[in-house]
Amino acid sequence: MTTILITGVSRGIGRAMALEALSRGHKVIGTARSDDDFGDLKDRDGFTPLVLDxxxxxxxxxxAGALSQPVDILINNAGIKGPSGSPLSVDDMDGFMQTLQVNALGPLMVTQAFLPALKKSGAGKVLIVSSQMGDLNADTGNIAYRTSKTAVNKIGRALATELRDDGIAVANLHPGWVRTDMGGSSADITPEESAKGIIDLAEGLTIDKTGRFWNWDGSERESW
Ligand SMILES: NC(=O)c1ccc[n+]([C@@H]2O[C@H](COP(=O)([O-])OP(=O)(O)OC[C@H]3O[C@@H](n4cnc5c(N)ncnc54)[C@H](OP(=O)(O)O)[C@@H]3O)[C@@H](O)[C@H]2O)c1
Structure with a gap:
């Protein structure tokens, strides 16, 4: 049985991924920032709650120290939108730094912390829910969010290089424009559609595909 650790399952794509993975018979370890935020996930067979920021x-x-079982798949999903503004108009620099901390350093620190559990798996995988907004060729607005996703793309690519010899595959991905608190109600797809695609990607990720960038629907992005 596969154990999938997903960060940020309180709502949005993270919660939908937890439900999708459980429905496929996987075990899920899900994180939230408060014990009150797991909702009915806590009542589901195969779900283990983990409270952390x-x-x-x-x-x-x-x-990570309290976890004795292997983690087969880590999905770094937790993220924030951060302050708006282009490079010349953004003025909330504390918010900018917080965005980098959550969206870029967060996935790095989570991966570092759970690496022993991923190594125990024998064929661990790391997925990073990034965004097409991190593409170096994309627009200039929301520069805090874009910069955080560009940074996490580099972190994912570098992790892929460092973890290849351990047989741990790493993927960066764009989850689509999704109807969540972050994506808003006009977005293209539901959290459930995005989650199905991402769990498909997670199941199909192999070491020969490491270090690349995928869309939620399984297509590969050339530019990122
Ligand atoms: N929605 C889109 O259209 C879209 C597009 C591209 C990429 N993405 C990416 O997809 C991921 C999920 O987005 P979403 O749309 O599901 O967003 P969301 O509905 O706003 O949910 C964000 C999740 O991240 C958690 N989180 C935020 N800060 C955290 C922290 N410091 N520590 C732990 N958990 C934290 C939140 O927990 P709390 O409930 O405690 O705040 C929540 O569970 C993000 O990485 C986002 O950048 C989304």
Whole structure:
């Protein structure tokens, strides 16, 4: 049985991925920032709640240290939109730094913390829910969010290089424009559609595909 650790299952794509993975018979370890935020996921067979903030190294070390089982797939999903503004208009620099902390350093610290559990799997996989907005060729608005996703793309590519010899495959991905608190009600697809595609990607990821960037529907992105 596959164990999938997903960050940010309180709502949005993370919650939909947890439900999709459970429906396929996988075990899910899901993280939220408060014990009250797991909702009915807590009542589901195969679900293990983990309370942590992805920016807290102490919380990550404690959670990872308490975990005895292997993690087969880690999905770094938790993220924030951050302050709006282009490079010349953004003025909330604390918000900018927080965006980098959550969206870029968060996935790095989570992967570092749970690496021993991924190695125990024998064929661990790491997925990073990034965004097409991190593409270096894309627009200039929402520069905090874009920069955080560009940074996490580099982190994902570098992790792929470093983890290849351990047989751990790494993928960056764009989940689509999704109807969540972050994506808004006009977005293209539902969290459930995105989640199905991402869990398909996770199941199909192999070491020969490591270090690449995928769309939620399984197509590969050349530019990112
Ligand atoms: N929706 C889209 O159209 C879209 C497009 C491209 C990429 N993405 C990416 O997809 C991922 C999920 O987005 P979403 O649309 O599902 O967003 P969402 O509905 O706003 O949910 C974000 C999730 O991240 C968690 N989170 C935020 N900060 C955290 C922290 N410091 N530590 C732990 N968890 C934290 C939230 O927990 P709380 O409930 O505690 O805040 C929540 O569970 C994000 O990485 C986002 O950048 C989304």
């Amino acid at each position: 992805v920016t807290s190294r102490d919380a990550l070390a404690k959670a």
